[in-house]
Amino acid sequence: xxxxxxxxxxxxIYIMMVxxxxxxxxxxxxxxxxxxxxxxDILFHFLSATIPAVAIDLAMMKKRKQVSFxxxxxxxxxxxxxxxxxxxxxxxxxxxxFAGLSKRIIKINNRHMFNPAAFGIGLAIPxxxxxxxxxxVPYSNFLPAFILLMALGIVVSNKIRKLYLxxxxxxxxxxxxxxxxxxxxxxxxxxxxxxMAFFMLTEPKTSAALPRDQLISGxxxxxxxIGLSFIAPTGFLIxxxxxxxxxxxxxxxxxxxxxxx
Numbered sequence: 001x002x003x004x005x006x007x008x009x010x011x012x013i014y015i016m017m018v019x020x021x022x023x024x025x026x027x028x029x030x031x032x033x034x035x036x037x038x039x040x041d042i043l044f045h046f047l048s049a050t051i052p053a054v055a056i057d058l059a060m061m062k063k064r065k066q067v068s069f070x071x072x073x074x075x076x077x078x079x080x081x082x083x084x085x086x087x088x089x090x091x092x093x094x095x096x097x098f099a100g101l102s103k104r105i106i107k108i109n110n111r112h113m114f115n116p117a118a119f120g121i122g123l124a125i126p127x128x129x130x131x132x133x134x135x136x137v138p139y140s141n142f143l144p145a146f147i148l149l150m151a152l153g154i155v156v157s158n159k160i161r162k163l164y165l166x167x168x169x170x171x172x173x174x175x176x177x178x179x180x181x182x183x184x185x186x187x188x189x190x191x192x193x194x195x196m197a198f199f200m201l202t203e204p205k206t207s208a209a210l211p212r213d214q215l216i217s218g219x220x221x222x223x224x225x226i227g228l229s230f231i232a233p234t235g236f237l238i239x240x241x242x243x244x245x246x247x248x249x250x251x252x253x254x255x256x257x258x259x260x261x
Contacts, residue, residue, distance in 0.1 A: 013156075015071070016155070018078070020156055021199065024136070024138060024195075025046075025081075025136045028136055028138040028139070028149075028191075029136065037086050044089060045086045045089055045092060046078065048089040048096070049077040049078075049081040049096040050073065053099050053100040053116070053120075054073040056101060056104065057072070057073040058070055060103075072116070073100065079121075080092050080096055080117055080120055080121055082134070082136035082137055084124060085129055086133070088129050091125075091128035092124070094120070094124045094127065094128055097120070098120040098123045099116035099121075108249060114245045115245055116203075118242050118245075122238045132237075132238060137191045139191050146191055146194075150194060152198075154166075154198065156202070157198045162201075162204075164214035165208060166218065167197075168214060168217070168218025168219050169196070169197045170218075170222070171218075172222025172223055196241065197218075200241060201241060206248065207244075208248050213248075213251060217244060221241065221244040224240040
């Protein structure tokens with residue numbers, strides 16, 4: 001039956017995301033100073049992010065009597081744990097909690113409006129840590145990990161049909177960065193914008209679906225992130241993504257308004 005086939009395809013995407021994020025965490029650690037942190041502390045860090053998100057998801061599923069494996073909550077926890085400092089477990093616990101609550105509270109037409117991980121991290125930064133670390137994201141100084149980030153990212157983005165979005169964002173972000181921050185051109189090939197493009201911006205329920213809208217949305221996000229870097233040097237990629245979520249919500253209204261003119 002078609003609904004069974006669609007459900008399995010959705011599950012495959014979630015499984016691919018979970019294993020890709022776990023793999024990136026493992027291979028990026030040897031090139032990062034935070035690798036000196038004990039494995040138990042790292043494990044506790046990720047559990048601190050994942051447990052509240054999973055608990056909220058399961059509670060809401062139980063309320064609707066439609067319990068399933070909480071893939072999306074695990075993905076949220078892995079992303080929050082990878083981006084927030086490993087030394088601050090309170091920040092990732094709060095990020096997981098805020099992310100789970102945002103999916104239940106901030107909804108439009110029965111769909112959450114904001115990328116859960118970005119929403120949780122975006123609130124946790126000013127409240128608890130004042131910085132985003134991206135400590136478990138591969139950097140270009142460890143080329144094998146960076147190449148794997150690109151390869152896994154392209155596969156994941158293609159699987160969920162968001163390649164137009166990913167590459168539109170990267171093109172806008174990298175070109176603007178090159179012309180505006182010429183002195184920091186080496187930083188353009190760090191893993192941060194690529195991780196953002198392939199694993200965060202592409203969240204299915206909060207990103208544009210049609211290729212044309214993906215191109216517009218990706219370019220808007222690249223411009224927003226560069227603009228925010230002058231205002232908020234910490235977390236500008238996260239806040240640019242949240243602005244994109246609002247922009248995607250407004251796109252049909254903007255298009256309808258322009259059509260009337």
